[in-house]
Amino acid sequence: MAQGQQSPRWALTRGSFSVALSLSLILLLLLTATASASEEYDYYSWQSDNFHNGRFYTKQPMCIDIPTDLRLCHNVGYKKMRLPNLLDHETMPEVKQQAGSWVPLVAKRCHADTQVFLCSLFAPVCLDRPIYPCRSLCEAVRDSCAPVMETYGFPWPEMLTCDKFPIDNDLCIPMQFAGNHPSPPTVPKVCPPCDNELKVDHIMDYYCASDFVMKMKIKEVKKEKGDKKLIAAQKKKKVLKWGVLRKKDLKKLTLYIKNGANCPCSQLDSLSSNFLIMGRKVDQQLLLTSIHKWDKRSKELKFAIKFIKSHQCPTFHPIFQ
Known part of the structure; x- marks a missing residue:
């Protein structure tokens, strides 16, 4: 046709x-x-x-x-x-x-x-x-x-x-919200790794999709070549999922939010607390996939950390994480 x-x-x-x-x-x-x-x-x-x-x-x-x-x-x-x-x-x-x-x-x-x-x-x-x-x-x-x-x-x-995929004058499923997009935001969008709810399901989705997961402190946040650079504190880190990480990686641990130099991340406004950090390794860089403040009062966080110990993740190919 x-x-x-x-x-x-x-x-x-x-x-x-x-x-x-x-x-x-x-x-x-x-x-x-x-x-x-x-x-x-x-x-x-x-x-x-x-x-x-x-x-x-x-x-x-x-x-x-x-x-x-x-x-x-x-x-x-x-x-x-x-x-x-x-x-x-x-x-x-x-x-x-x-x-x-x-x-x-x-x-x-x-x-x-x-x-x-x-x-x-x-x-x-x-x-x-x-x-x-x-x-x-x-x-x-x-x-x-x-x-x-x-x-x-x-x-x-x-x-x-x-x-x-077929052009729109063939039998196909069209857009459902065409012409109904919200007005452009007046503030920058939140950095994707920082825009996650502290819910068990969300934590487990990212736990399974990430290469590594740990509890850690962050010493400093910088901007570098369009990225946001997170420098880990030297204090002891608790690794919940090793994945691609090795012990030598923990000595001078640095993580990046890709293209995140100018997007807001409220979790990083104060570095006084511990963080639940999830990430993956891409081209020798450790990229942040999710970050949460380690809130001891959160029932969702407590349940997720307990669940992690016995949870078997599915073995899917990670197209998106």
Whole structure:
């Protein structure tokens, strides 16, 4: 199909929908437009002129309930998903492992449609043919969220290259909040590693996604080449997760908030307390992924630290942390 043409039956544009429509309503409209929808689908291939990512499944895709422990997509707005999904994950354990690494990105609220976009791929809705996200939806989420990912040393992944997805005059999932973006902030956005709630779920997400975790004091904070540089105090540090760290790394420990020289981090306004520090190693630099003041009165922190001792993290590939 040429880029300027519309499919006679499957044309779907952003203008066809009100901004206020929820994803579930959009998918309901798509469902009524299809000839039929069943519990299992004989789908072998699909490819269009503007989406060169056709797939061949050796077994019939199944329609299954989205499990409650698939945290990325359990509350996305529909109850059943297609497996294999649109990222070629064929088993639910594989879906859970890979989707788990994206939960922190949704929590960052870098774009209102981040969850819609990711779940359209990780947990696609059950219809008689796969429904992909529109290219404009991918581009909007990428443009808003890629800078956040870069803070942690991650580029926008190749598997989410937006040119792979259909243009908006094909059948696809459009942006849900087009034209409904908030006014530009009058103050700088908080540094991403500093913008995390002190909640058990958040702490455990970052614990599993980070290379190392420790309790420590910070001696000094400086700016260096656009980054925020955190120099650890020489006092004893308690390592809760070693990962890539070695004992020699603790002697002159320095951490960085990538591109964080000018963004605020309220936790660092006072360096008198201990901190819960999480991070990962990128190109020999130790990058901060999360920071919390070590509040002895916090029940959430106490429970999380106790839980850490026996918690087995999933073995997912860390696309985003």
